[in-house]
Amino acid sequence: MTHVLFVAVKLLLERKRQTLVSVLGVSIGVSAFIVMSSLMVGFQSYFIQQVIDLEPHVRIKPREEQVKPLEEKALLMGEKPKEKDRILGWQEMMAKLEGEVLGIAPRLVSRGILKYGVKEKPATLLGIDPQREPKASVVEKFLRYKNLHKLESNRTGIILGILVARSLGIRERGQKLLLVAPNGKSLMVVVEDFFESGITNIDDTRAYIHIKTLQALLDRQGEVNEIVIRIKDVNQAERLAKKWQGETGYEVESWQKAYRNFLSIFKIQNIITYMIVFSILTVSAFGIFNIIMFTVLEKKKDIAILMAMGFERRDILYIFLIQGLTVGLLGAVLGSLIGFGLQEYLVSVRLDVEGLIRTRGFVLDRSPLYYLYAFLFSLFFSLLASLYPAHRASRLNPVDIFRSQ
């Protein structure tokens, strides 16, 4: 192999500038892959993790089509809700499912309006059972003062999403505000805690109160319109949801289904990103292809004399493959360094990101796997790119070349 390396390295070093350009090309692809993957996956898995922690993995609710627009209007007009927006026999249902799940809790969900001074804010009111709720969702983790239990002792306590509180202008707990139900009834409640998940559309709409308080306010004593469930393996959510849907006759929705819009946005985001990375890698592969092909065509004479002096076709093949692989490898190393540097920079950046999620900087998934993949990709691409020129070189006929001189 020494003879092969000896020639390959010389040929590469003799074309330092072209080699460097190709190496740079590969390294851009590699660093783009690393940085974009870690940004994207970091963001997405943060989002999903928050959702999985915060939201029930599965929820049972009345069938959607059962709440007709007409009835919804009636709801707003303050009439008693029709039969449909509730789960009948929820106690039995919960008792039955209890054994299969980590936690299960009833909820009554309604809309309402929060008034504080002159400010008003529509919100989704979640009437929860403070004993059972923490087993069905990790709501406590996102509370500033961990005051979920206060809802039990103070039945007029309320927990506000941090953005709800912000738009009402409430900064501290203990503030009193007016809760207005769709039926026009209202209740003075006291802020007990703030809730911050980082997911904008949750923090901006949600308020938790005791289920009994909400039932009383809505004149819906004993009613429940949502059962939330936490399971062990979140990936089983869809399967279990389907199963329970058959068993209960109610609509059973997995978190994947509830967040399908986001998940499909992520999918599109992934596809676009990897298409971009793929095109960068393809372009750099063409760069490699170009210089190797160019070298082969330019070096025909040298290949012929190498063959005459006893180099085998395989040696010639390797000489050019090694050149391609070396470019790929150097590109991968350089790209990894650049990628690492960019990651370091990105995590050090402090800024308030306000979008789908709110964080104090970029959330990165810095898995070493991306480096591994980047290496494999760039080696694969550079091998692919040099395969054809190297093969061409190895099939040259030295006699034809000597004759054509």
Place this chain on the structure above:
Amino acid sequence: MSLLELRRIRKVIGQEEILKGIDLKVERGEFIAIVGVSGSGKSSLLYIAGLLDRPTEGEVFFEERAIDFKQERLLSEIRNRKMGFVFQFHYLLPEFTLLENVILPAIKAGMKKRDAEERAYELLRRLGLSGKERRRLYQVSGGEMQRTAIARALINNPTLLLADEPTGNLDSKNTERVMEIFSEINSEGRSILMVTHELELTKYAHRVVEMRDGLIVGERRA
């Protein structure tokens, strides 16, 4: 038996019969010159003798062994260890120094780089290139390049040197020098098969073979 024997060699390319049945033996230690007009098939014969090209018909024996032209790796090995090539053009690799050019066949043969270099220094010294070992092609003359090519052909101690108009690009002084080197190589016991245009160079050979139109038409001892 002879070092190299060609039996009834025919070479056909497309419609053209370039070699029309050649019989030629190269004995150990023999220096043969092949002469003939342009297009008579001298180079074509040399490529087959050097196992670079396969004949359409006929047999080639090297060191008593029948050559199977399908066994490319074996052909490469014979070329590498037993043969040396010198062409009209030096075919040195421009990326390499003279020394590196010379050691290439040796490291292909598996020799350690250090040993190969030692040998190359010695060869280059014998060929009058001392002190120029680390030079690149653009730093030496045409004659020096050709002598480097000869050193490269000799590095693995070949038994047969194949040369196709090795002096074709050289002036008379350099030509004479190359031919003296050839004589010296030959006197070490290596066989030489040399194609040439210049009739006066045949005086260095033991035997002169004349080709015309793909056939050997004459032969004389020098």
